[in-house]
Amino acid sequence: MRRLRFTTWFLILAVAVFLGVFLLWPLAHVFARATRDQTGFTLSYLRNLFTNPIQIEAVGMSFLIAACVTVTCTVIAMPLAWLFARRAFAGKAVWSGLLLLPMILPPFVSAVGMKILFSRAGALSTLMMNLGLANGPVDWLGRFPLAGIVLLESLHLFPILYLNLVAALGNIDPSLEEAALNLGASPVRVFRRVTLPLALPGMFAGMVLIFVWSFTELGTPLVFGMRRVLPVMIYDSVSEIGTNPAGYAQVAFVLVISALGFWISKRLISRDRSVATLGRLSVGRKEVPLTRTGTWLATGFLVVVLGLAVLPHLSVILLSVSRRWFLTVLPQGWTLEFFGRALNSDLTREAVLNSLGLSLGATVIDLVLGFGIAWLCVRKRVFGGDWLDALSMLPLAVPGLVIAFGYMGCFSGAFPNTLLDPRFNPMILLAVSYSIRRLPYMVRAAHAGLEQVSTTYEEAASNLGASPFRVVWRVTLPLISANLLAGAILCFSFSMLEVSDSLILAQSERFYPITKAIYALIDSLENGVNVASALGVWAMLLLGAGLLWATALMGKRIGQMFRAG
């Protein structure tokens, strides 16, 4: 017993130290620097955000982008969620898998494709000239950069809202709706007076999530060349991190906004749970089959949405297999050489190897930490376990931007020219930041696994002579291996395509992960865009396969991983 208790305390201590050093300290550092000058405490840097015209513009633009993306996502996701939660139609299972596809590529890579489609020399402009609809080339993106950003981010993020909405609708006890029908309300009235009010908390929670994610998105505006947005301003201020505290103030502001957002969505979700379900669902839900016309309409809508979402990806793919796409509607000079070059040039080969190593490291860290935290919370119910759990969920509310900026500020100063100095060698910090960012998913996966596995299995093992370590090794771990594997796949796949941490932390080419290499290639000469696209396609394939594998392992519960609460 004493050995067990020692292990438990050691585990708690290890987890607390890790999260303390790599999560809390950087955040505290950001806040400290944002609110201190030579004389002591000050709010002037923060106040500057709302008085300096450039800063006001950036803050305003960030809010505008986030608001537009949220609205667009809602418009897309609402009907989809209703369709998939309440109606049965041909091909539903396939469609519901395809709906996750837009998540697989970071929007800034799709942005490369978008630029080709809509730029002055791009496909749309050329098409319109060929058809005689325009007199000269039109730079659609230059004219509507905001629309491009909003569209790309919306098409990337709507699956998240969709998953949240399906869950919110699924949580409503069908008997509540049946009672309303029974008392004389028409289906439309039932939806307005019962379904919608009950689903609202979950819906808002999902919307807050989208808002926060698009508010902190760095890659897309960066590729579109929009400098006056908070995330990009933060990115630009990394170079003067030691001297200019303005960046710290911006980061602190972003952090406050996202933390607030996540707090709100968590509150909404917890209310959602207490209101919408009467304990156990009292009757099973039956899905109404769509009529033939309805099926056509639904399929049409899905084709349009997914088609739009896939369009940038498609253009990325086209870019990767062609030499020229300039002042033509379709690309020319078909070739597969870029796929080879994407893996062979020094920059990209190193980037792929870096990303593989970093993602593997992050996944291992997450497996150990995630299982440890879930085990402490679910099985040991240790004092402070709830705090550990809450702490491990905190990264959901902390954008990668903030963590990376915090690391630059903290570790460069505290451990100059060591392996913990990102300017010297960012590898350890990159792996750690990836793992911190994806820790919540792993904790949730392990948590769900442990709660499904009856403690009796472990008691039986202990009863038959297995020591606590042996119980975990021979019974607990094998029983939740599917959950851990799914969590690990998600960690790995998303780490491979982590954007903001990679862009900020990797400062020299030797340490570039895939995403930073893509970013560097976009602007390079000699078909850099094509190589970048080919690299993007490799990444797309990897992440897509990972998502499908994880979905197969977790089944319907995959949606829980992306829920707000």
Added chain:
Amino acid sequence: MPTPPAIEVCGVTKRFGTVTALDNVSFSVEPGELFFLLGPSGCGKTTLLRILAGLETPDTGTIRFKGRDVADLPPYERGAPMVFQNYALWPHLNVRDNVAFGLVERKVAKAEIGSRVDDALNRVGLSGYGTRMPGQLSGGQQQRVVLARALVLNPPVVLLDEPLSNLDAKLRVEMRAEIEALHSQSHITFVYVTHDQADALSLASRMAVINAGRVSAIGTPLDLYLRPPNAFCADFLGEANIIEGRGHKVDFAGTASYPAVAVERDPPRDEQSRTPSRLEGPVPPGPAGDRAESKVETAVGVWMVASQVAPGATLRCLVRPENLQPMGGPAEGFNTCEATITGIRMNGPTVTVALEAGGLMLRATLLTQQGAALRKGQQGLWGVAVANTVVLPQ
């Protein structure tokens, strides 16, 4: 000194928050016994078993296995394998690996593990099932695997937690016989928890009846059924007519009864728990033993009982329904009363007759042939042998 008991439980108390699950429980189990812990659900018997296995820690009290204090031993060092109510067969291991689990943990040589697992599966009639996964087995087969998993260790003690509760009626009877056979072949001490008195009465060497966290009685099934120490025990072990009465003022035989030998009705609480069984306490005579008889005033008339009762003392008498029968007329050695039949229920081999006598509702169980002529509304004389009119001491 004789060999120490296989298990000694001494003054065990366990609270969960404000709920007292076990209250000063003591008993001991002799080596090789098939000992039952019997009680209604929620009485604390499973908690008691888990304390024996080391899965719960008692607040106070000691547990000894063969005289050795095991209170501080973690579950994996107790060596008392348990048969879990919901089987707890690991779904990721096949039958062989499930059975071999404990042997692997004990670092037994591979070859020996193989032969012992074969032997254990053979004993429970599952040889050839080794490569199946638990999910591919029926409930009864899973139950056998769990038994094999425990018995393969050849442990001094096996703990069984409601092992038959998930089986259907027919399988229960089969498994009951099988558990009895496994026990008698193995000389292992079994501690068996159940809420089913049929399991306990048919299998137990001895049993402890548990009520609300306390030991209500300890004894052999026969003793506890025939001469239960209290109304709870009488009622829980079978059907019971409880008739309240009062010691008759004037002794019929002229030998005055003295309070000193009176049956204690409400002894102080701690005394009650210290002498849980009348068989271990100041014992009134058994049915065939002492001739002492007393008269008791009851709602159905003045009855004789085969034990000494203080005049004026209130008491309760137990009459088992199978001992109550229709009488042609008063007879020597029988207590009788006039009763009206208020209902008849056929059970197959027996009929249960509901009677109303002197404002009391009584039940009688007759063989179906004997009860065939009886009709609802009939009045008549019913009686029970004095020897079967049992005074409940508590």
